[in-house]
Amino acid sequence: MADVARIAGVSLKTVSRVVNNVPTVDPQLVGKVNAAVAELGFRRNDMARNLRAGSTSATVGLLIEDLANPFYAGIAAASAQYALDRDTLLITASSEEDADRERKLLLELCERRVDGLLVVPAADADHVYLRPEIERGTPIVFLDRPPRNLRADTVLIDNAGGSRAAIEHLVAAGHTRIGVISDWLTISTMAERLSAAEKALEQAGLPYRPDLIKYGLHTVPDATAAVNAMLDGPEPPTAIFALNNRLTLGTLSALGGRAAQVELIGFDDFETASFVPWPLTVVSYDVREIGRIGTELLFNRIAGDRSRPKTVIVPTELVVRSAG
Incomplete structure (x- = not known):
């Protein structure tokens, strides 16, 4: 922002007011700041701004097993749409069914101060390491498979x-x-x-x-x-x-x-x-419903729901197809 102010010939306070769309700024100053912003390719850091203000980061994390699998792609699509409708960015990563990779990715997402996590657990993973994150206020919802050694909201298939x-x-x-x-x-x-x-x-x-x-x-x-x-x-x-x-x-x-x-x-x-x-x-079964229900549970937790952890079962049906 200092570079923007220098090129535009205005104060840092004026740059801040323009970037944050304060309506009372002189139009000529707005034009100068916007020209400097375009020249420098400046982008406002919304995450840093929100964290300084003590509000949410407007991001949630989703960890699935395999991005190429249509099952997980369906979950990701439904979760991303639910989050987008609430002006929130979904960050998606893949554990590749590796418990160590899962732990590393989830803790990195927590370090980035995401508002919550959606997790399809990797095989053999023990989720006790996430207990401190939940105690610090990061809500976590598990999808398709239950967590091990951790109580949390879970969405499962029948x-x-x-x-x-x-x-x-x-x-x-x-x-x-x-x-x-x-x-x-x-x-x-x-x-x-x-x-x-x-x-x-x-x-x-x-x-x-x-x-x-x-x-x-x-x-x-x-x-x-x-x-x-x-x-x-x-x-x-x-x-x-x-x-x-x-x-x-x-x-x-x-x-x-x-x-x-x-x-x-x-x-x-x-x-x-x-x-x-x-x-x-x-x-x-409706794979997108798994993602939708899980993301809804997560956003309810982010909004302050402190009820006991719950498990939701998505029903299945047999679709019979015969020759001819």
Whole structure:
């Protein structure tokens, strides 16, 4: 601002009044200051101004697992829109499912004095390190997965209900050899979905088949290899339940070159699911609602809500798609 004042030939106080849109400044002085601002490329530091004034920074942080995954992109889009509608900037970062990276990024966001945090926890992360931040007044809302060793608002999917509906649908269709493929079981959603699926299989009276239950599959190629191994076995599955969208894509890759008719259900819907060259039934839910609800909870906390931490469950539905 001192450089602006020097070039414009005015006082620092005049520059400050022009930059802050004080209406009583002489128009000629406004013109001089604006010309100097344009010449120097000056920008007002709103965050520093707000912090000096003791108000909010008008920024919130969002930490997700993978920016390229449509699931997390949907959460980010809904959260960004909710924040934008309230004149707040959403800063988004990715943990890449790394607990150390998560800790580093979240603490950096706290150092930047964001007004609050939205967090999709990384696998294996222990969130006790965030307790001092909450005690200092930084509200935190967890999305899709619950925190570990920390009480905070959480928005979850009905993972158990979705898995149960998928298995019951396959059993009702007459399948007795049902393959289930899962990501890392250190991810709470995967553990919950697999547990519910196995319980539904047991309740249907189907025998335990460890050769048809595969977990620890984190990538599309992992899923493709696992499904190929199942299909090449002596008693291949007649149906497969994939527990997230990446695993569904890997399963489709394995099925694509085979003539066998295998019914497929994937947990997580995605835009092109109805166009894939295989009848794909999905466990669906409104992914944007996860982001919207979570951001609403966060803004309520920022506004002063001091009620006990709450958990909101987003419902699922089975969208059945058949051949033809």
